[in-house]
Amino acid sequence: xxxxxxQRGEPAPSARAVVxxxxxxxxxxxxxAAMGMAMSVGxxxxxxxxxxxxxxxxxxxxxxxxxxxxxxxxxxxxxxxxTVDPAKFLESQAYQKDKRLFGLVRDNISFLFDKVxxxxxxxxxxxxxxxxxxxxxxxxxxxxxxxxxxxxxxxVNVPLSLYSNFVVEARHGFNKMTYMLFxxxxxxxxxxxxxxxxxxxxxxxxxxxxxxxxxYLYLWAACQALILAFxxxxxxxxxPLFNKFETLKDEDLRCKIEALAAEVNxxxxxxxxxxxxxxxxHSNAYFFGFWKYKRIVLYDTLLHLKHEDILAIxxxxxxxxxxxxxxxxxxxxxxxxxxxxxxxGTVMYSGATSKEMIRQFGFGDSDAVMVSLMVFMMLYSPTExxxxxxxxxxxxxxxxxxxxxxxxxxxxxxxxSGLFQIHEENKGDLNPDPWYSWYHFSHxxxxxxxxxLRPAVGEAKDAGEKKED
Numbered sequence: 001x002x003x004x005x006x007q008r009g010e011p012a013p014s015a016r017a018v019v020x021x022x023x024x025x026x027x028x029x030x031x032x033a034a035m036g037m038a039m040s041v042g043x044x045x046x047x048x049x050x051x052x053x054x055x056x057x058x059x060x061x062x063x064x065x066x067x068x069x070x071x072x073x074x075x076x077x078x079x080x081x082x083t084v085d086p087a088k089f090l091e092s093q094a095y096q097k098d099k100r101l102f103g104l105v106r107d108n109i110s111f112l113f114d115k116v117x118x119x120x121x122x123x124x125x126x127x128x129x130x131x132x133x134x135x136x137x138x139x140x141x142x143x144x145x146x147x148x149x150x151x152x153x154x155x156v157n158v159p160l161s162l163y164s165n166f167v168v169e170a171r172h173g174f175n176k177m178t179y180m181l182f183x184x185x186x187x188x189x190x191x192x193x194x195x196x197x198x199x200x201x202x203x204x205x206x207x208x209x210x211x212x213x214x215x216y217l218y219l220w221a222a223c224q225a226l227i228l229a230f231x232x233x234x235x236x237x238x239x240p241l242f243n244k245f246e247t248l249k250d251e252d253l254r255c256k257i258e259a260l261a262a263e264v265n266x267x268x269x270x271x272x273x274x275x276x277x278x279x280x281x282h283s284n285a286y287f288f289g290f291w292k293y294k295r296i297v298l299y300d301t302l303l304h305l306k307h308e309d310i311l312a313i314x315x316x317x318x319x320x321x322x323x324x325x326x327x328x329x330x331x332x333x334x335x336x337x338x339x340x341x342x343x344x345g346t347v348m349y350s351g352a353t354s355k356e357m358i359r360q361f362g363f364g365d366s367d368a369v370m371v372s373l374m375v376f377m378m379l380y381s382p383t384e385x386x387x388x389x390x391x392x393x394x395x396x397x398x399x400x401x402x403x404x405x406x407x408x409x410x411x412x413x414x415x416x417s418g419l420f421q422i423h424e425e426n427k428g429d430l431n432p433d434p435w436y437s438w439y440h441f442s443h444x445x446x447x448x449x450x451x452x453l454r455p456a457v458g459e460a461k462d463a464g465e466k467k468e469d
Contacts, residue, residue: 040359040362040364041118041119041123041360041361041362042360043356043359043360044360045356045357045360045361045379046360046361048379049378049379049381050115050118052381052382053114053381056385057107057111060107060439061104061107061108063433063435063436063439063440064100064103064104064107064436065104066433066435066436067096067100067429067432067433067436068097068100068101068104069433070431070432070433070436071093071096071097071100071429071431072093072097073093073431074090074093076089076430077430077431077447079447079450079451080430080446080447080450083420083450084424084430085424088424089430089431091172091427092423092424092427092428092429092430093430093431094172095172095427096427096429096431098168098171098172099168102163102164102168106160106164109156109160110156110160113153113156117149117152118361119362121149121152122149122362122374123361123362123363124362125145125148125149125152126145126363126366126368126371127363127364128148129141129142129144129145129148130145130366132144138205138368138369139201139202139205141368142201142202142205142368142369142370143197143198143201143202145370146197146201146370147194150190150193158186161182162182165177165182166179166182169280172427173281174280174281174282174426174427175279175280176277176278176279176280176281177278177279177280181278181279185242188241188242192238192241200226201370203222204219204222204369204370204373205369205370207219207222208369209369213345213349215341215345216338216341216342216344216345219341220334220337220338220341223337223341224334224337227330227333227334231288231290232290235288235289235295235297239274243274243275243276243278244274244275244278245272245273245274245297246272246273246274246275247270247271247272247273248271248272248273248298249273250303252307253303253307253310254271256307256311257271257296257310257311257314258271260311260314260315260318261296261318263409264318264322264409266294266318266321267291267292267293267294268294268295268296269289269292269293269294269295270295270296271295271296271298272295272296272297272298273297273298273299273300273303274297274298274299274300275300276299276300276301277299277300277301280301281301281425282299282301282426283299283301283302283422283425283426284299284301284302285297285298285299285302285310285313285314285317286317287317287318287321294321296314296317298310302422305418305421305422306414306417308411308414308417309414309415309417309418309421310418311411311414312406312411312412312414312415312417312418313415313418313419313422315405315406315409315411315415316402316403316405316406316415317402318405319401319402319403319404319405319406320398320402322405323398323401323402323405325398325401325402332391336387340380343376343380344372344373344376347376347379348372348373348375348376349372354372355367357375357376357379358371358372358375361375361378363375389439392439392440392441392442395442395443396441396442396443396444399442399443399444399449400444400449400452403415403449403452403453404452404456407453407456408456412453412456412457413457415453416450416453416457419446419449419450420446420450423446428446429445430446430447432445432447
C-alpha cells in the first residue's frame with residue numbers, strides 16, 4: 001500500500017490447572033487462590049526479558065521525544081520551502097504533535113499495564129483457566145485463558161482507541177466514524193477473533209502434540225497453507241464485512257487504469273473502489289490476488305486527485321509487483337516462520353532448562369503448548385526486534401524501487417504531485433527526525449522520495465522541451 005505498513009501482531013498465550021487439596025476430597029481453588037499461586041515470578045530469564053523490554057521502551061520513548069521536538073518547529077524544511085504552503089505545514093505539525101503527545105501517554109499506559117500482566121495477570125489467569133477447565137483439558141483451558149486475556153485488555157485499549165478516533169483524529173478533521181460504527185467494528189472483530197482463534201489455536205496444539213519432535217515441519221507447512229488461504233479470505237470475506245466494495249464508477253479513469261495495466265502486462269481482472277471515507281479521510285490504494293487474477297482497490301478518498309496523479313500512484317504499486325516484492329516478502333516470511341518454530345521446538349522442549357524458563361514466568365510446571373510458545377516469544381523478542389528493524393529498512397528500499405519504476409514509465413512528475421498531495425491532505429510528517437524515521441518508517445520520508453525522483457522529473461522536462469523545439 002502507499003501508506004504505512006501495518007505492524008506485526010503479538011504472539012498468543014496459553015493454559016494449565018490448579019487444584020487445592022484439603023483433608024476431604026479435592027476441591028477447586030477459587031479465583032483468588034489461583035491468582036495467589038501465580039505470583040512466583042522471577043529468575044535470570046524473567047529479569048532478562050523485563051530488562052530488555054524496559055530498555056526498548058525507553059529507547060522508543062526517547063525517539064518519540066526527538067520527533068515531538070521536530071513537530072514543534074514552525075519553519076518549513078529547506079527542501080520543501082518552495083512547494084509547501086506554510087499554513088498547511090503548520091496544520092501538519094499540529095496534527096503530528098497531537099498524535100505524538102497522545103502516543104506518549106498511550107505507550108506508557110500500555111507499558112505499565114503490560115508489566116502488570118507479566119508479573120501477575122497472565123500467569124494468574126492461566127492458573128484460573130486450568131482450575132475451571134481441568135488440567136486434563138488443554139484445549140478448553142487454553143481457549144478460556146486467551147478469552148480472559150483478551151477481555152482484561154479491553155478496559156485499557158477501548159478508551160485509548162476511542163480517544164484516538166473521536167478526539168485526536170476528529171480534532172484534525174480525519175475521523176468519520178460514528179460511535180455506533182466503532183462498536184459495530186469492535187463486535188465484528190471480536191467474533192472473527194473467536195471464530196478463527198477457536199479453529200486455529202486447537203489446530204496448533206494438536207500439531208505440536210501429535211507429530212512429536214519434528215512438529216515444527218508440520219506447523220510450518222500448516223502456516224504456509226493458512227497464509228495463502230488468508231491472502232484470499234481477507235480481501236474476499238473479511239474486509240467486505242467492514243467496507244463496501246464497488247466497481248470503479250469513474251469510467252474514464254477505469255479505462256486509463258486498464259490501459260496502464262496492459263502496458264506493463266499486469267493481469268488485472270477487477271477494479272474496485274471502497275468506502276474508506278466511512279471511517280476516515282485518510283487515503284490509500286493497493287492490489288491483491290494470485291497469479292493471473294489480480295485486483296486493484298482504490299479508496300474513495302483518493303478519487304478526487306487528478307487522473308494522472310492516481311495513475312502515477314498505481315504505477316508505483318505496479319512497481320512492487322514488477323520487482324516481485326510481494327513474493328520476496330512471502331519467502332522471507334516463510335523462512336522466518338520455519339526458523340521460529342524450529343527454535344521453539346529446540347529451546348522449549350530441551351528438558352530442565354525449558355521447564356525452568358516456564359517456572360520463572362509464573363506458570364509452575366505447566367507444559368501447555370501455548371504457555372511455552374508465549375514464554376519463548378518473549379525470550380526471542382530481542383532477535384525479533386532486530387528482524388523487524390531489518391524488514392523496515394528493506395521496505396524502504398522496496399519503496400524507492402517502486403518509485404523508480406514509476407519514473408521509468410515517465411510518471412515521475414505526477415507521482416511527485418500525487419505523493420505531495422496525499423501527504424498534505426493526510427497531514428503526513430513533513431519534518432521527520434532522522435533517527436525516528438530510520439527506526440520507525442516503513443516508507444521513506446516524503447522529502448527523501450522527492451529528492452530521489454527529482455532527476456527523473458528534470459529529465460522528463462528536458463525531453464519535453466526538446467520535443468517542442
